Structures are given as C-alpha cells and as structure tokens.
Amino acid sequence: xxxxxxxxxxxxxxxxxxxxxxxxxxxxxxxxxxxxxxxxxxxxxxxxxxxxxxxxxxxxxxxxxxxxxxxxxxxxxxxxxxxxxxxxxxxxxxxxxxxxxxxxxxxxxxxxxxxx
Amino acid sequence: xxxxxxxxxxxxxxxxxxxxxxxxxxxxxxxxxxxxxxxxxxxxxxxxxxxxxxxxxxxxxxxxxxxxxxxxxxxxxxxxxxxxxxxxxxxxxxxxxxxxxxxxxxxxxxxxxxxxxxxxxxxxxxxxxxxxxxxxxxxxxxxxxxxxxxxxxxxxxxxxxxxxxxxxxxxxxxxxxxxxxxxxxxxxxxxxxxxxxxxxxxxxxxxxxxxxxxxxxxxxxxxxxxxxxxxxxxxxxxxxxxxxxxxxxxxxxxxxxxxxxxxxxxxxxxxxxxxxxxxxxxxxxxxxxxxxxxxxxxxxxxxxxxxxxxxxxxxxxxxx
Numbered sequence: 001x002x003x004x005x006x007x008x009x010x011x012x013x014x015x016x017x018x019x020x021x022x023x024x025x026x027x028x029x030x031x032x033x034x035x036x037x038x039x040x041x042x043x044x045x046x047x048x049x050x051x052x053x054x055x056x057x058x059x060x061x062x063x064x065x066x067x068x069x070x071x072x073x074x075x076x077x078x079x080x081x082x083x084x085x086x087x088x089x090x091x092x093x094x095x096x097x098x099x100x101x102x103x104x105x106x107x108x109x110x111x112x113x114x115x116x
Numbered sequence: 117x118x119x120x121x122x123x124x125x126x127x128x129x130x131x132x133x134x135x136x137x138x139x140x141x142x143x144x145x146x147x148x149x150x151x152x153x154x155x156x157x158x159x160x161x162x163x164x165x166x167x168x169x170x171x172x173x174x175x176x177x178x179x180x181x182x183x184x185x186x187x188x189x190x191x192x193x194x195x196x197x198x199x200x201x202x203x204x205x206x207x208x209x210x211x212x213x214x215x216x217x218x219x220x221x222x223x224x225x226x227x228x229x230x231x232x233x234x235x236x237x238x239x240x241x242x243x244x245x246x247x248x249x250x251x252x253x254x255x256x257x258x259x260x261x262x263x264x265x266x267x268x269x270x271x272x273x274x275x276x277x278x279x280x281x282x283x284x285x286x287x288x289x290x291x292x293x294x295x296x297x298x299x300x301x302x303x304x305x306x307x308x309x310x311x312x313x314x315x316x317x318x319x320x321x322x323x324x325x326x327x328x329x330x331x332x333x334x335x336x337x338x339x340x341x342x343x344x345x346x347x348x349x350x351x352x353x354x355x356x357x358x359x360x361x362x363x364x365x366x367x368x369x370x371x372x373x374x375x376x377x378x379x380x381x382x383x384x385x386x387x388x389x390x391x392x393x394x395x396x397x398x399x400x401x402x403x404x405x406x407x408x409x410x411x412x413x414x415x416x417x418x419x420x421x422x423x424x425x426x427x428x429x430x431x432x433x434x435x436x
Contacts, residue, residue: 001287001288001289002277002285002286002287002418002421002425003285003286003287003288004277004279004284004285004286005283005284005285006280006282006283006284007282007284029417029418029421037288041288041342042286045286045288045342045344045345045346046285046286046344047284047345
C-alpha cells in the first residue's frame, strides 16, 4: 500500500495518511482482514511522529473502515472499500460546496433531498 | 546451436567419461583381479566388490544421471528458463563421478593378486576427482554462455507513482502463498491422524519430517517489501529471513513483470545468472535492476505502485 504525504500542504499530516489508506481501500488494493502496515514502520519511513499515524488509524476506525486490535494491529474490516469510496466522494462534495459558496445547512438539505 | 551445445555438454561429455572408464576396463582387464577394493580406511583397503558388479553399478548410475540431467536441461530450455554454465558443469561432474570411482578402483588394483594389496586411497581419489572434474570443466566450456538480460526499458517507459516534488512516500506490501502457508498445518494434521490410526508407527522420523516441511513452508510462504526514501527492503517468510536491503545508490530502475510457476526454477529465494528472486507464487512481480546489471525480483501484489515509487524516488535523487 502506497502512503504519501506532502509536508508543505495545509492538510494535517494525519489526514493525509488517512486519505492514502482510504484511496487504497476505494481502489480495492486492500481487502477485508488485511493488516495495515505497523504505525511505527510507516512513521519511521515517512519521518513523522508515530502518534500522527496512530491518529490517522484512529480516524479510519471511527469511520468504520478498520478495526484496531491489540495483537494484530490495524485490520481492514468488511465493506471498508465501499465505505472508503463513500467517504472520498463525501469529501469531494464538501470541497465543491465550499468552492461554490454553499454552506453546511444548504448542503445537508441538498443531500437529504437526493437521499429521499 | 544453443540447444546442441547444451546437449553436448550435459549428455555427450559425461558419456565420454563413462566410455573412457569402460575403455580403461577393457585395456586393463588382463592386469586386474576379479575382486577390487572399493573403500579404504587409514590402514588400507577394507571393502571390496567384484569388478563386474562395480563396473555395472558405476556405469549404470553414471548413465542414469546423464540421461536425467540431459532431460532436465532440455525441458528447462524448452520452457525458456536460463540454464547456467555452472549448473551444466556441476551436472556433468556428478554424472562423470561414478566413472572416476571405477577408474580409481581399477588403477589401485592394477597388477595385484588380491584386493587387499590395492594401492593407496589417495591415488584412487585422485582418479575419481580428476576424471570427473575434467568432465565438469569441459562441459562448462562447451555449454553456451547465459543469454544477456533484456535491454532495460527507457526511463519514460517505466512505471511512476506520480510522486510530486517535496512529497514523501512509503510503499509497504507483499505477496502470500496461502496454500503453502496452510500446507504446513495440513502436514501436521495428517501426521496426527497417522499417529492415532497407526499406534505402532515410529514417531520421531515423522515428527522431524513434519517439522522440516512446516518450517520450509513457513519460510517461503510470504515475501514482504518496503520502499521508502532509504531504499528497498525485501524479506522472505514468516521469520523475515533471508532479507536484503537495496540502497538507491545501487538501483538503476524498477519495473514489473510476470513470473510463472517454473520461472527461476521454483519458489523461495532463487539465484540464477543475472537475478535473485524472492518468489512465493507465480504472477505479478516487482523487478529491480541494479547498477551491477543484476535484477532483484519479488512476487508482490500491487507491484506497479512499488516500481513506480522506486522510479520516482530515483528521479527525485537525480533532481536533488
């Protein structure tokens, strides 16, 4: 799995790490039950703090994409690829709304309308 | 031409050694006893065999080894696998060794009335090694050199991960042969069933055999690769041994290829002319070309991204 960060970007590093994992999940590069690389190894390779990677893994757990287990580390859970794709699309939707000046309430209404 | 030279080296050269031993047998028959020494201890000859039996056994083994080596080499060539000259030389040496043993025993028994009067062991060993090593050397010279590696692709044809200036990245991945990983457990289960159903079965040899199989499978069921700014780290098996680290100073480029089941001659850590392969399955393979011309291969999933990142990090180093 490819994880990339841009230290010059305004996006927080943990969010960039999480975005890399989401992209890999959405592309089907990670399957259910597969382990993510150990946080310490990722942190060492990217020359960032291990807590940054752990925070990224925490975000992915909260999104229901991975499970954090004591002995096995971060493990992809079932249907994570579709959840990751949904999450990516939602991010793009939010970015586009900000770009055209649509606020959160208005965007929520649009989504509710489409959903029903 | 290439196949002809391989056939000459693997087949004709050892057969010539066997024929030479047979010719010596015919030429010395009047000077040899019916029984000759075949083994020596520090005090002299301690075991014997009839000359007829020794001749039949050694020439038979030599001929069998020659045919087996010839078939193996021709099949490998037909499948497109590289056959190293050193391998051909070794096969010829092994096939000619029985002829050397026969020649050694006969030379030690020349002009003696009994096998107990045979000459010293070193002379027999010198014959055995001399004849077989000569055959191996001739076969190595006759065998064609390994075909040159494919011309490396141009840099712009190589995969890229799209790494932008200033970005940092790591690729961590691997390949797993699940049948092999679980095969060891099946062996242990089979052993347990045998023990229960056949109480008289000797336990230890099977325990050891099962242990060897399990360890061998565990050692070759998984390959793991990490690509980051420091280089490429490769390791094999659940124990991550053997492992190898390549720095970008020794890497020229990376690409992907597909290996089939017989590529590199099997699974595990494979070495051949111009390549080292960390192979646990057939299929998608990361292929890293070194400045030495050697190619290091690893059968990993998503090899395209791994190769792309290697090329991008190389390009970033060139820009810096």
